[in-house]
Each structure stands twice: as structure tokens, then as C-alpha cells.
Amino acid sequence: MPNSTANTPMPARRPRPRSPTSSAVQAAEVASARPFDSSDLAELFDRFADHPALLLAVSGGPDSMGLLAAVARWRQARPDGPALHVATVDHAIRPESADECAVVEAAARHFDLPAATLVWHGVKPKAGLQREARAARYRLLAAEAKRVGAGAIVTAHTISDQAETVLMRFLRGSGPLGLKAMAEITERDGVAIIRPFLWETGDRLKATALAAGLTPVQDPSNIDDRFTRVRLRKLIAAMAGEGLDIERLATFAGRMRLLDEALRHQAAKLAQASLKPTIVPGTQVFEAQSWLAEPLATVQMLLSRAIEEVGDSEVAERLAAIEELSVQVLMALAEGRAAKTTLRGAVVAVTAEGRVIVSREPMRRAARE
Incomplete structure (x- = not known):
């Protein structure tokens, strides 16, 4: 998964603490x-x-x-x-x-x-x-x-x-x-x-x-x-x-952004280790069996970033949806079965061989929704 610098925040000018005022x-x-x-x-x-x-x-x-x-x-x-x-x-x-x-x-x-x-x-x-x-x-x-x-x-x-x-x-x-x-x-x-x-x-x-x-x-x-x-x-x-x-x-x-940055770092490392080459534009393929040993939050971040790149750029805000998707993906991987779901303009498919494929949702279906 590409590591974009556009979303990396520059050092912020933090406000001075202040007591409540009337x-x-x-x-x-x-x-x-x-x-x-x-x-x-x-x-x-x-x-x-x-x-x-x-x-x-x-x-x-x-x-x-x-x-x-x-x-x-x-x-x-x-x-x-x-x-x-x-x-x-x-x-x-x-x-x-x-x-x-x-x-x-x-x-x-x-x-x-x-x-x-x-x-x-x-x-x-x-x-x-x-x-x-x-x-x-x-x-x-x-x-x-x-x-x-x-x-x-x-x-x-x-x-x-x-x-x-x-x-x-x-x-x-x-x-x-x-x-x-x-x-x-x-x-x-x-x-x-x-x-x-x-x-x-x-x-x-x-x-x-x-x-x-x-x-x-x-x-x-x-x-x-x-x-x-x-x-x-x-x-x-x-x-x-x-x-x-x-x-x-x-x-x-601001503190939550620091935690987010740490989680993104871990997710990027996991993505780099499991990402496989593909010739299909707008598609990412992962050898995902190693995800089963990772914290759920890391997998959530990896999937949210992958979906952002092919679908909805604000999917990370929808915690319940990304939580449910991540659990579905990990359960399918653990059970060795295929599964497929869509979320905010992206298709996330799990193969019985333990691969996860994230691709852009077909335009015809996306338009109907």
C-alpha cells in the first residue's frame, strides 16, 4: 500500500492550557x-x-x-x-x-x-x-x-x-x-x-x-x-x-492523531509485508494469513486505508462499519473460507487460500446505491 505524505500532519502549534472562563x-x-x-x-x-x-x-x-x-x-x-x-x-x-x-x-x-x-x-x-x-x-x-x-x-x-x-x-x-x-x-x-x-x-x-x-x-x-x-x-x-x-x-x-499515526505506522508495516504485486489498476491483493496474529485495531487501520484508496476517503470515521468488516475478514481467514462484502465504494473479498483482495466497486452497482 503506497505511503502517502499528503496526510502526514506537520508539527502543530499547540494552544496554551487555559482554565474555563466566564x-x-x-x-x-x-x-x-x-x-x-x-x-x-x-x-x-x-x-x-x-x-x-x-x-x-x-x-x-x-x-x-x-x-x-x-x-x-x-x-x-x-x-x-x-x-x-x-x-x-x-x-x-x-x-x-x-x-x-x-x-x-x-x-x-x-x-x-x-x-x-x-x-x-x-x-x-x-x-x-x-x-x-x-x-x-x-x-x-x-x-x-x-x-x-x-x-x-x-x-x-x-x-x-x-x-x-x-x-x-x-x-x-x-x-x-x-x-x-x-x-x-x-x-x-x-x-x-x-x-x-x-x-x-x-x-x-x-x-x-x-x-x-x-x-x-x-x-x-x-x-x-x-x-x-x-x-x-x-x-x-x-x-x-x-x-x-x-x-x-x-x-x-491532537492526542488521538498521535495514536492514529502510531497505528498507521503499524498498519503500513503489515501491509508492506503482505501486499502482493498485481497488474489490475485500483486493486490491492494481500497474503493475509499473518493478519490473524495482529491486533484487531491494526487490521482495521490497514483495511480502512486500503478502502480509502479505492473507495470512500472518509471510511475511517465509520467505526462500526470498519469494525464489522474487519471481524468478518478475520473470521473468514481463520475458517479458510471465501467471503465478499462491499463498503463505501470498495469490494473486499477473502479467498479460501487466505488472500484478501480490495478493489473498486463496479460503477453500475455503485450508481444504483
């Missing part, structure tokens, strides 16, 4: 948040200076406007830095969205940066709207990055996003494979996704935007209780009084 103190922190200065920007972005171009994903909200101001200021101090391009996505869901995209384009012009508005055309789903909108956003951004020659998209995810993500995954039943922190660098559709602010607060990004003379827009969906993230945001605020604030949730997620 709402009044939190409000004071927002008012006194310090914009990012030159030394902060160098620490955050100098490692990306060798990119030929970067695409900044800017929605117009406080976090992404802070991203725009921060990266533009850093680039002004780095004549040898990458070319910067700005993209904003009009999901065409609310009538105000076109005007909000125009605000982003004007902000980009403030820094003499080229900007494009990417429109999500087509019928919008009634169920899972935010999930589908997110998928469409990344598709559009990846296509725009390729168009302008940018090898990476920079987003404004913050420590709050870390906390909300780990809590959301926990409520969905995720285990160690899903409760890890977001990586600072991942890959999607052949383009790197860079999240340099994962251990920073949104207050600092907002302060950076305001210091640059930018006025963020307010998306009403960010306060709409119909959406899970909005409800979780309020839940986290309530739990902060008991000591479980965003920093502790994010720190927990």
Missing part, C-alpha cells in the same frame, strides 16, 4: 484579541514559500477574511513567495450569497490579488445540505486551483473547527480512527489542502481582518439551529463551564 471574560478576550504580527506570519507560512502558487479559500466570514489579510501581508514581505489567488464559492442557496461573494472580490482587489467566484449550479438537496455543499465547495476549489496552477488550497479552519469536528464524530459513533484532529495538510482531488490556523482562535483571525480594514460578512447559516455544527457550537459553550472547552477538545483530538 462569558464576560470570553467577551473581553474577543475584544482584546491580537492580530497576527510579522513573526506569527513567518512561523505560519514560511514553510509554504516554495509553492509556485496558492489558492486562498475565502467565504467572506471573519475567519476567512482574516486568512486573506494574513497571507496577503505575509506575501508582501516575501518577494520570493508564491503567487496568490483568491476564490469564493457561491452555493446559490441564499439570495444574499452573490453580494457576499462580491465583498470577497472587493477585499481581494484591496490587496491587488486576482479573485474568482465559483458557483454551485444544479438542484440543491433537501437532506444533508451542508455536507453536499461542502463536497461541492471542495470540488469547485480544486478545479480552480488546477486552473490557476496552484498546488494547494489554503483554508481558515481554526481550533474551534477542531473541537466541533471531534465532537461531531464522537456523536456519530467514531472511535480512534475518526476522533483524531484534522491534519494541517491533506489532499483532495489531487490538490493539497493547507490548514495553517488549526491551533489558532477565530478571534485572532477576525482581529487581523479588522486591522487590515476588511469588514467580514455574516452568514445566517452560522446561527441556524437546523444545522448540526451550530447546535454543537452552543453545546461546547455550555460544556466550557465544566472544563470541556474548545482547547481541551482540540487537544484531545
Whole structure:
């Protein structure tokens, strides 16, 4: 199984521990948040200076406007830095969205940066709207990055996003494979996704935007209780009084990523030892009898990574499904019988001879489902 470096997180800037605060103190922190200065920007972005171009994903909200101001200021101090391009996505869901995209384009012009508005055309789903909108956003951004020659998209995810993500995954039943922190660098559709602010607060990004003379827009969906993230945001605020604030949730997620990395290392060693050559594209074949002597968690990780490469890139978050699949595979291996199952776009087959074959699910069947 190939060992991709795209999912390897870079060293993170961990937040300083902090005791729970009252709402009044939190409000004071927002008012006194310090914009990012030159030394902060160098620490955050100098490692990306060798990119030929970067695409900044800017929605117009406080976090992404802070991203725009921060990266533009850093680039002004780095004549040898990458070319910067700005993209904003009009999901065409609310009538105000076109005007909000125009605000982003004007902000980009403030820094003499080229900007494009990417429109999500087509019928919008009634169920899972935010999930589908997110998928469409990344598709559009990846296509725009390729168009302008940018090898990476920079987003404004913050420590709050870390906390909300780990809590959301926990409520969905995720285990160690899903409760890890977001990586600072991942890959999607052949383009790197860079999240340099994962251990920073949104207050600092907002302060950076305001210091640059930018006025963020307010998306009403960010306060709409119909959406899970909005409800979780309020839940986290309530739990902060008991000591479980965003920093502790994010720190927990960071620790789970360390465990995830160790498990991935073990799974990669097992995969390398059991992987057999094959001439069939999109297929991996393993001599898997040795898996019976390994911890179940290692086999789960190996299978989840194999499925990610041919099917669903988020299968690791679905703990119950990958647990059930792993047990089925190991039981078939132990009993010397054939078995076959599908999971999230992949077919996992066990032969009576003790081989495990992971391949892409046929398109016709996948389309029906």
C-alpha cells in the first residue's frame, strides 16, 4: 500500500492550557484579541514559500477574511513567495450569497490579488445540505486551483473547527480512527489542502481582518439551529463551564492523531509485508494469513486505508462499519473460507487460500446505491 505524505500532519502549534472562563471574560478576550504580527506570519507560512502558487479559500466570514489579510501581508514581505489567488464559492442557496461573494472580490482587489467566484449550479438537496455543499465547495476549489496552477488550497479552519469536528464524530459513533484532529495538510482531488490556523482562535483571525480594514460578512447559516455544527457550537459553550472547552477538545483530538499515526505506522508495516504485486489498476491483493496474529485495531487501520484508496476517503470515521468488516475478514481467514462484502465504494473479498483482495466497486452497482 503506497505511503502517502499528503496526510502526514506537520508539527502543530499547540494552544496554551487555559482554565474555563466566564462569558464576560470570553467577551473581553474577543475584544482584546491580537492580530497576527510579522513573526506569527513567518512561523505560519514560511514553510509554504516554495509553492509556485496558492489558492486562498475565502467565504467572506471573519475567519476567512482574516486568512486573506494574513497571507496577503505575509506575501508582501516575501518577494520570493508564491503567487496568490483568491476564490469564493457561491452555493446559490441564499439570495444574499452573490453580494457576499462580491465583498470577497472587493477585499481581494484591496490587496491587488486576482479573485474568482465559483458557483454551485444544479438542484440543491433537501437532506444533508451542508455536507453536499461542502463536497461541492471542495470540488469547485480544486478545479480552480488546477486552473490557476496552484498546488494547494489554503483554508481558515481554526481550533474551534477542531473541537466541533471531534465532537461531531464522537456523536456519530467514531472511535480512534475518526476522533483524531484534522491534519494541517491533506489532499483532495489531487490538490493539497493547507490548514495553517488549526491551533489558532477565530478571534485572532477576525482581529487581523479588522486591522487590515476588511469588514467580514455574516452568514445566517452560522446561527441556524437546523444545522448540526451550530447546535454543537452552543453545546461546547455550555460544556466550557465544566472544563470541556474548545482547547481541551482540540487537544484531545491532537492526542488521538498521535495514536492514529502510531497505528498507521503499524498498519503500513503489515501491509508492506503482505501486499502482493498485481497488474489490475485500483486493486490491492494481500497474503493475509499473518493478519490473524495482529491486533484487531491494526487490521482495521490497514483495511480502512486500503478502502480509502479505492473507495470512500472518509471510511475511517465509520467505526462500526470498519469494525464489522474487519471481524468478518478475520473470521473468514481463520475458517479458510471465501467471503465478499462491499463498503463505501470498495469490494473486499477473502479467498479460501487466505488472500484478501480490495478493489473498486463496479460503477453500475455503485450508481444504483
